[in-house]
Amino acid sequence: MIRLSGVSRTFTSRSGKVEALRGIDLNVAEGEFVAILGRSGCGKSTLLRIIAGLLPATSGEVTVAGQPVTKARQDIAMLFQRPALLPWRSVLDNVLLPVELYGWRKSKHRARAQELLEMAGLAGFEKRLPHELSGGMQQRVSLCRSLVSNPRVLLMDEPFSALDALTRQELSVELQRVHMENSATIVFVTHSIDEAVLLADRVVVLSPRPGRLRKVIDIDVPRPRTLGRNDHLDQVARYSADLHELLMERDAPMDVQPEPDAGLPDEAVADRDEQLATAGKAGR
DSSP, X not given: OEEEEEEEEEEEETTEEEEEEEEEEEEEOTTOEEEEEOOTTSSHHHHHHHHHTSSOOSEEEEEETTEEOOSOOTTEEEEOSSOOOOTTSOHHHHHTHHHHHTTOOHHHHHHHHHHHHHHTTOTTOTTOOGXXXXXXXXXXXXXXXXXXXXXXXXXXXXXXXXXXXXHHHHHHHHHHHHHHHHXXXXXXXXXXXXXXXXXXXXXXXXXXXXXXXXXXXEOXXXXXXXXXXXXXXXXXXXXXXXXXXXHHSOXXXXXXXXXXXXXXXXXXXXXXXXXXXXXXXXXX
């Protein structure tokens, strides 16, 4: 489904060039859930934006379903750290926003939106405004909005990082269920080892900048998975321990890279304007 061949990205700033990614080769199968794990600044979010068509690679190629990704596409949806819901629109109208931007008939997709809200535990909240919801509920709405167009690929950039630990775990379990029922191909960026093991079929570990593919680990644990008491807790703990040890290892010496300055794009934050622009480009 997703194929990355020699993907590299270098940014240019006032202080010089910063190599964010170097030579990433990766295949993601249809329906697979892949987590990208690494230290802050290793290029995880940059890689996700390249897959989404929001940022060009300096070299290399990305294809989805055999077609090169050169711009945002309707069959690729992206979920950012912040819900970025439009405050004046109801929950249901926020979910249906991509339908409007793509120029589709809302009446044909309203039933799908209702189905997603019910699946996310938001039945009865269709007419509520975003400020009437908790942070976790807002992110559920954002997830429903990402799925309403039935994308073949769902890209998620640390979508639960701003939530408290309990809500984060609840939404992780919810995301597993959504994935099992919708079978979308998911690439999930996180810096949480436990989250990666809980969610992924495979965990892709990136080295510190420049981000390179360091290791890919298969997570052979039956679903659904939880971090509470269960029959597979020892397996989950072993995978988490192995990944923690891997991330703590020192890389081989690398060329010294200049630090990025304020002129570089902020990988960690995506605002509402970026989401709307992405959907708008895909709709043209």
